[in-house]
Amino acid sequence: MAVDLPSLMTSLKARFGDDVLGHAVFREQYVVRIRRGANLPLLRFLRDDAGFDMLTDVTCVDSLSLPQDMQADYPERFAVVYQLYSVPHNERLRVKAYVPEEPCEIDSVTPLWEAANWGEREVYDMYGVVFKGHPDLKRILMPDGYEGHPLRKDYPLKGRGERDRFQKYTEIPPR
């Protein structure tokens, strides 16, 4: 039995009202667009009542350099993306929660899925989105002393000089 995704969209809208900004269908893939405040209750509803019991990925989109017509889809700069999978129904669903530049934070979904732990750490590392309630929010890929979040579109591709700042081997001066 497959999930009836169109009617699920209607019931989400009825249940969460204004927090659901809408949904989109792209090549039969359903995307729910929500406000960031609703991510915990909505994902809990999807997990417990709609059968989407597995979180396959947490990632993020920075809309800064998107073309103008695509930016219309982004009420805020960042979108934290949750990829859900329903094992009993073999269905997938994508949830996008929009996060502004300031304050750049959203509730962590680690209470729902342990799997969100490292994904959220990666999003924090690369985009600087702070996940409130995360048990151990620290960098996962970049070195600890690193400053900045390199996957933000306004971060220079070649970095800000970090890669050239190691100390060089210095010659021992002749005695």
Next chain:
Amino acid sequence: MAGETDTSRSGPQKHGGSGYITTTVDALINWGRRNSLWPMPFGTACCAIEMMATLASRYDLARFGAEVIRFSPRQSDLMIVSGRVCLKMMPVLIEIYNQMPEPKWCISMGACASTGGVFDTYTMIQGVDQFIPVDVYIPGCPPRPESLIDAVMLIQERIKRGERQTKLYDRTRHPLDFAPLALVSGAVEGAPVLTGSRHSLPGKDVPFQEQSFGPPERIVTHVERTQAAQRGTQAEQQKSP
């Protein structure tokens, strides 16, 4: 004439038929060193696959006396940097290089280790020779095993000639972490990186000032040397009749 020393050679000399040789201690030690190079494989990416192929039976680096791969830097004297080195790996590379006993040599294998290759991004070191001394560079992406063998033979030849890494390097003045961003020109200490507002920091192009060793000398490859030798013999043959 039997028993006469050929002074043009510095290796072990055989005298007559009486079964003894004379040599200098340096020449003997260098003979041992060049024929038992113990590589430290610093394989971080796809080039390492080619390095493994070189070590395996088809190309068999053991034929050149360099088969004892040591994963302990304390026991090795030839570092083979094969692959990309990123911001987080560079302190590890420096630490391992520091731990190797001298005399030591270093091969930078492939485009990435030598120049950063196609990965011109914030996290890639644009050539390990910026920070550690490199003796032989191998071009290619990835280089063929023959190139790595050629590089090892070049190193062997340098040892045979009694060459060391000509410069000694100060290991004590070598902190392992990168400098704080405040040292990068244009960056302000405590700048609110988290705000996400566009920061107008300059890109990479922070010039390197303290150049403490010059560009590497041009290294004549094995092929060039053989060709030169062949040309020399041909010229002699043409002259002699």
